[in-house]
Amino acid sequence: MGDAESALWLSEAFAAMAEALHGQPSRDQVLQEITELAATTADGAQYAGVTLLRRGKPLESPAYTHPLVPAVDLAQTETGEGPCIPNPDSDRGLAEPVVRIEDMSAERRWPRFACEAARLGVASMLSCRLVEERDVSGRLNLLAAEPGAFGVETAKTMAVLATHAAMALSAATAIENLSNAVASRQVIGEATGILMERHRVTSREAFGMLVRASQSLNVKLREIALHVVSTGQNPAELGPADFAGAARP
Structure with missing residues (x-):
């Protein structure tokens, strides 16, 4: 050649x-x-x-x-x-x-x-x-x-x-990160809506409940939101055992 x-x-x-x-x-x-x-x-x-x-x-x-x-x-x-x-x-x-x-x-x-x-x-x-x-x-x-x-x-x-x-x-x-960000936003929105309905709180208060649990347990906010969406549990009642193996921030 x-x-x-x-x-x-x-x-x-x-x-x-x-x-x-x-x-x-x-x-x-x-x-x-x-x-x-x-x-x-x-x-x-x-x-x-x-x-x-x-x-x-x-x-x-x-x-x-x-x-x-x-x-x-x-x-x-x-x-x-x-x-x-x-x-x-x-x-x-x-x-x-x-x-x-x-x-x-x-x-x-x-x-x-x-x-x-x-x-x-x-x-x-x-x-x-x-x-x-x-x-x-x-x-x-x-x-x-x-x-x-x-x-x-x-x-x-x-x-x-x-x-x-x-x-x-x-x-x-970049595409994968964007997709993950969109998915995280969606699940956090769902969890916020559940907390607003069940605990009669505002959107800001519901989001604050998720953030406090994330900081207290050192677990990613998305993992907290996923747990709330699947169980409806109050984030304040969650403990380390609920997130064994979960991703840390």
């Missing part, structure tokens, strides 16, 4: 990818679509996955094409190093848009992680920045059992895919 044909193929492939990504209705589905597109598009890739790192928490593996991927993420968490783990001195890896590990047996930047990855059967890795914000960072990772699986052109291709994916992920997250 010549340069012109290759460029045309990539253009058509990325147009199809963008349509597929932006057509996904939720954040989780976008993440899964990203991993599947990466695994089938990148030359040399056997497995793909998205890795997220939230402040103060271990690495998360929300989407992957094979169980080996979260095992590699766990190796990064346990060794405290790798392309998805921030270096306390330089943030090495996270600051780089694309990181290539050509041969785990010869990797010197993250030797403990490389040793564990090699033990799991991974010889080479390509990691592309997907999102990097104040409280969360994410990378798109490709793995292969053979050394030198990912060349410069593959790295460039995946960097473009990661850019498309990041935009689709941002859009899906």
Whole structure:
């Protein structure tokens, strides 16, 4: 395939990818679509996955094409190093848009992680920045059992895919947050109406009853409202046992 044909193929492939990504209705589905597109598009890739790192928490593996991927993420968490783990001195890896590990047996930047990855059967890795914000960072990772699986052109291709994916992920997250906000507003309105009718209070007073219960129990306002809607119970009578496992503010 010549340069012109290759460029045309990539253009058509990325147009199809963008349509597929932006057509996904939720954040989780976008993440899964990203991993599947990466695994089938990148030359040399056997497995793909998205890795997220939230402040103060271990690495998360929300989407992957094979169980080996979260095992590699766990190796990064346990060794405290790798392309998805921030270096306390330089943030090495996270600051780089694309990181290539050509041969785990010869990797010197993250030797403990490389040793564990090699033990799991991974010889080479390509990691592309997907999102990097104040409280969360994410990378798109490709793995292969053979050394030198990912060349410069593959790295460039995946960097473009990661850019498309990041935009689709941002859009899906915004839509999901908006949908959740609308749903929360609706249930809080229902709970307020129930309290107004049962306790003969004003709308402001009913909302205040929900807020006080939320603050007293350290439970999200939406969870308090859901409980009131399903049981009709006075929020002042609720206790911690009523919200075992509920989300905290």
